[in-house]
Amino acid sequence: MNSVNTTIASEATQPVETAVPVQESKPAETVIEEGKTVGNPFSNDPKFKLRDVEVFYGETRAIKKISLDIARNEVIAFIGPSGCGKSTFLRCLNRMNDSIDICRVNGTLQLDDHDIYDPKRDVVELRARVGMVFQKPNPFPKSIYDNVAYGPRIHGLANRKSDLDEIVESSLRKAGLWDEVKDRLDATATGMSGGQQQRLCIARAIAVSPEVVLMDEPCSALDPIATAKVEELIAELSESYTIVIVTHSMQQAARVSHRTAYFHLGHLVEVNETNKVFTSPEHELTESYITGRFG
Amino acid sequence: MTDQRSQAEIVRQSLKRRYRKERRFRAYGIMAIAIALGALIILFTDIIGKGYTGFVKTTITMDVQLDGGMMYLDDPTDERQIKMADFVEPLVQALIKEIPGATEEDRKQVRELINPYASVTLRDALKNNPEWLNTTRTLTFLTHTDVDVYVKHAGDGAYSIKLNEQQRAWVDDLLERNVVDTSFNNVFFSGGDSRDPSKAGIVGAIVGSLLTMFVTLILSFPIGVAAAIYLEEFAPQNRFTDFIEVNINNLAAVPSIIFGLLGLAVFINLFGMPRSVPVVGGLVLSLMTLPTIIISGRAAIKSVPPSIREAAEGIGASKMQVVLHHVLPLAMPGMLTGSIIGMAQALGETAPLLLIGMVAFIVDVPDGFFDSATVLPVQVFLWAGSPELAFIERASAAIMVLLTFLISMNALAIWMRKRLERRW
Numbered sequence: 001m002n003s004v005n006t007t008i009a010s011e012a013t014q015p016v017e018t019a020v021p022v023q024e025s026k027p028a029e030t031v032i033e034e035g036k037t038v039g040n041p042f043s044n045d046p047k048f049k050l051r052d053v054e055v056f057y058g059e060t061r062a063i064k065k066i067s068l069d070i071a072r073n074e075v076i077a078f079i080g081p082s083g084c085g086k087s088t089f090l091r092c093l094n095r096m097n098d099s100i101d102i103c104r105v106n107g108t109l110q111l112d113d114h115d116i117y118d119p120k121r122d123v124v125e126l127r128a129r130v131g132m133v134f135q136k137p138n139p140f141p142k143s144i145y146d147n148v149a150y151g152p153r154i155h156g157l158a159n160r161k162s163d164l165d166e167i168v169e170s171s172l173r174k175a176g177l178w179d180e181v182k183d184r185l186d187a188t189a190t191g192m193s194g195g196q197q198q199r200l201c202i203a204r205a206i207a208v209s210p211e212v213v214l215m216d217e218p219c220s221a222l223d224p225i226a227t228a229k230v231e232e233l234i235a236e237l238s239e240s241y242t243i244v245i246v247t248h249s250m251q252q253a254a255r256v257s258h259r260t261a262y263f264h265l266g267h268l269v270e271v272n273e274t275n276k277v278f279t280s281p282e283h284e285l286t287e288s289y290i291t292g293r294f295g
Numbered sequence: 296m297t298d299q300r301s302q303a304e305i306v307r308q309s310l311k312r313r314y315r316k317e318r319r320f321r322a323y324g325i326m327a328i329a330i331a332l333g334a335l336i337i338l339f340t341d342i343i344g345k346g347y348t349g350f351v352k353t354t355i356t357m358d359v360q361l362d363g364g365m366m367y368l369d370d371p372t373d374e375r376q377i378k379m380a381d382f383v384e385p386l387v388q389a390l391i392k393e394i395p396g397a398t399e400e401d402r403k404q405v406r407e408l409i410n411p412y413a414s415v416t417l418r419d420a421l422k423n424n425p426e427w428l429n430t431t432r433t434l435t436f437l438t439h440t441d442v443d444v445y446v447k448h449a450g451d452g453a454y455s456i457k458l459n460e461q462q463r464a465w466v467d468d469l470l471e472r473n474v475v476d477t478s479f480n481n482v483f484f485s486g487g488d489s490r491d492p493s494k495a496g497i498v499g500a501i502v503g504s505l506l507t508m509f510v511t512l513i514l515s516f517p518i519g520v521a522a523a524i525y526l527e528e529f530a531p532q533n534r535f536t537d538f539i540e541v542n543i544n545n546l547a548a549v550p551s552i553i554f555g556l557l558g559l560a561v562f563i564n565l566f567g568m569p570r571s572v573p574v575v576g577g578l579v580l581s582l583m584t585l586p587t588i589i590i591s592g593r594a595a596i597k598s599v600p601p602s603i604r605e606a607a608e609g610i611g612a613s614k615m616q617v618v619l620h621h622v623l624p625l626a627m628p629g630m631l632t633g634s635i636i637g638m639a640q641a642l643g644e645t646a647p648l649l650l651i652g653m654v655a656f657i658v659d660v661p662d663g664f665f666d667s668a669t670v671l672p673v674q675v676f677l678w679a680g681s682p683e684l685a686f687i688e689r690a691s692a693a694i695m696v697l698l699t700f701l702i703s704m705n706a707l708a709i710w711m712r713k714r715l716e717r718r719w
Contacts, residue, residue, distance in 0.1 A: 094609070096605065096608065096609065099604075099608065101532060124611045124612070124613050125611070126611075127608065127609060127610065127611035128610075128611035131609065131610065132605075132609035133609075134602065134605060134606065134609070136602055138600075138602035138603060138605065138606040139606070140603060140606065140607070140621060141603075141625070150607075150610060150612075150620075151610040151611065154610070154611070154612055154613075154616055154620075155611060201606070204606075204610065205609070205610065208610060208611065
């Protein structure tokens, strides 16, 4: 079951390696073996096939030999203490790290058996298939309509105005925002509330009909009601999309995800069915984290 | 460890000190602003006080008898006759009639009250209205500059009055009867430079400035914006781009006269472009303005929040689309502000233009980019250095016009920034 790629004992007990050292309370006796993940990291029908992924920021190794499959139409949650590399790993999936000059990615990353980091691969096409929602709602300072229509416009998905209207409406409906904004599509998006802005960003991401939606802590800037709405939305979207969500809220991971992956200091420690992770974690670090002993 | 009570006491005491510091700090700021405002007020009162008379002209209105025999003219449509005719005599005769006690013997002194160009005005009037011949018309002419100076600055020791006692008495009398009168100086706003201060206008310089600014804008804005975008968005971070950046920052601090020398050496001597034309002036000023535009453009691009960039990239916008659709519109207000400030600097620039010959005495309003021209600040320079005191008030008036242009450009920059600035 477990990854058997590399089993070199790691130096991970020295927390200086990570960009954000927060591991003061980490039990010193726990040794993580590099590339060794307990639980159930692989799938028979993977959307993403990731093997021995390493990410470097300059000299710093932020991700250490992670191997993971992300199945079709599943919701997988990445949890772990701050600075553990879960966002970095998420951003590898649609090459958002490309714009960081000092960032370097090693290993095999495949989307539907095609290499993501193939130099010949067009990153625009990749991002059209793998959409992203960010931590802070970041609508364009344009109208609500233009925000949603932007993606379809640049990809040429709609030739006629009526097609575009239809895409905008259906995306806003899927994001559960249509009834709230249908009368003011021309209003600027920056005037909406935080929760509405985030749902608008989700609508914008799904307007280009991606296959995968990456969400980087989508609810961290939202109040509980807006969070509930976004979570409801994730549950609905999971019927047609593969969703990868990074979250700091374990309750959220428990509510929305099918599988949960626990990251620690750049290692992928454990991947399992969500209820298994939260009821009977296999790894002691996972257990310490979900019981709130650190992180 | 201090107990609760004494700690509060310490905090309270330190608070007093902190507030005192704060008040002092505020007072320094207010003082600085007061000094700056004071300097501005002194500058403006000086310029306006010296220059407002530049906007006033002195005219003389009299009944001119257009006698054909006196002028040796019987057909005003005949070019040859018009050229030969005497247009001074009717003016002198008319003025003698206006001045009680003046006789034929005083004609030389009377003549000195009339502007040398008045006869030209009369000639043109007659050419346009041939039917006026052998009638008597009430016409208005400019007075001689000496009269103009006497009327405006009679009690001012700084001006030397060139009229003699007799003439002064006449002018005083004429003024009283409103034959000699002052009015808004439309001549100043309708013609080019002249040797005669009363005739000198600023239009030539304004048009020259506009043509030069147009060339500068057309060249420096697109090049500056493109350079800023490339350096900020596309250029790799290496020694070479660092080198370019240092040099651009240096160029912004290079004295402008050096750009003038460069223009002289390259555009005029090497490329053989004509001297004192707006195109060369514009080229030189673009070189000078470019660094300002590039630096402000880069700052504006840097200030676009990365979240917007990420959002666009996350949807799959290409680099080009991210820049054109999102970064550029958001950076535009900053870029425009920087450009307008750069243009305002260029508008007030004199030194480099002196070197490329835009300091020539040019009477005609320039027709185009390759026509000899001068610009507002150079016109100010020329008039301010003129030995005739009547030019000094023209120089001050020209400064006011220049300042009006500058203030409106800067106001436009502020308005645009306020207007186009988006918040998120």
